Amino acid sequence: MLKGMSVLLELKFKKGDLLCHLDVIASLLGLIMGLAIFSIYYLFGSEQRDIGLTIFLASLIYLFLRKRILVHNDVDISSEKTDKLLNIAFCLLYTATVIILHLNLYFRPTSYFVLVSLMAGIIAVEILFYNQSHGILQIFVKIFALSVNIRAGIWYNFPTFSGSDVYWHSSISDIITSSGYIPPFELLGQYYFTPLSHIYVSILQILCQENTKISIFAFALIISILIVFVYLVGREIAGPRVGLLAALVLSLINSVIQYAFINYTPSVLSFCYFLGIFYLLFKIVIFEQYNVPNILLLIFLSTTS
Structure with a gap:
């Protein structure tokens, strides 16, 4: 462990090189934050022990694996045969989870979560040994497919909504769909100034001629695609x-x-929206990419968020 931590001491943050070590800075802050949260648990009885431990271990593991993860040379230890085997394994596991969801109503058995964990592990292995020749699209497709699997398993596990607030939000979308107008402040409250989500769900209801439950699910899947901004920030x-x-x-x-x-x-x-704005600010301010598309998209997201 001392050998691994000595890597941190060898880092020399020169002027202009700070951006090259943002991940190390974030990891060090994660270590401090994790220890702080974990300490608060013992001092004041907070219930966030698991969060603190997770942040600490994740930051520590990243610091140990940083050189291997960030290596710029293409690491192609996985042959084409291995790549195909991973794809087949992922598809088989995915099919098995769908069958499990179909056969079990109102609950998801332990076997489902084990298979989901294995699928996440397969994706993580592909990410670890990713190189430019394999392409990035198939990894994104698997991430999105796994995301849909988990969310659909929750959303359609019951014939009605599974939360509490969602009933109120769905009724607002129904009012907009039927009347064509945004309800008054007395009904919407704080959401009167941010009704975009309800409007988008209503648009899906009208265009697709589907009920509120399916429209909310479809809308949530659409905005889930915006995790691509997380990838873009991490890549930069x-x-x-x-x-x-x-x-x-x-x-x-x-x-x-x-x-x-x-x-x-x-x-x-x-x-x-915040992810998109953060990424655009990152490109404009840090990398000084002052082009028209970036600025226009930043203005659009800022004014509609």
């Missing part, structure tokens, strides 16, 4: 492998699934 900071891994982790985070599906709230749309 530390390389494509880190960006892909960040996209995979974000698609599996419990809080994102919670607020986007289980207990749907429009705030998830704001989060996706």
Whole structure:
């Protein structure tokens, strides 16, 4: 462990090189944050022990594996045969999870989560040994497919909505769909100033002629695609492998699934807009890419968020 930590001491942050070590800075902050959260658990009885431990271990593991993850030379230890075997294994596991969801109503057995974990592991292995020759599209397709699997398993596990707030939000979308107008402030409350999410769901209802449940699910899937901004930011900071891994982790985070599906709230749309704005600011301010498309897209996202 001392040998691994000595790598940190060898880093020399010269002027102009700070951007090259943003991932190390973030990892060090993660170590401190994880220890702080873990300490608060013992000092004040906070219930966030698992979060602190996860942040600490994730940051520590990244620091140990950083050189291997960020290596710029293409690491092609996986042959074409191995690549095909991983694809076949992923498809078989995916099919098995769909069958399990079909056969089990109102609950998901332990076997389902084991298979989902194996699929996530397969994607992680492909990310670890990713190189330019294999292409990035198939990894994104698998991440999105796994994301859909998990979310559909939750959303359609019951005939009605699985959360509480989602009932109120769905009724607002129904009102907009039937009347063509945004309800007054007395009904919408704080969402009167941010009705885009409800409007988008209503648009899907009208265009697709589907009920509110299917429309909300479709809308949540559409905005889930915006995790590509996480990949883009990670790629700019530390390389494509880190960006892909960040996209995979974000698609599996419990809080994102919670607020986007289980207990749907429009705030998830704001989060996706924030990712886009953050990426564009990163390109414009840090990398000084002052081109018209970046500026126009930044203005659009800023004014509609």
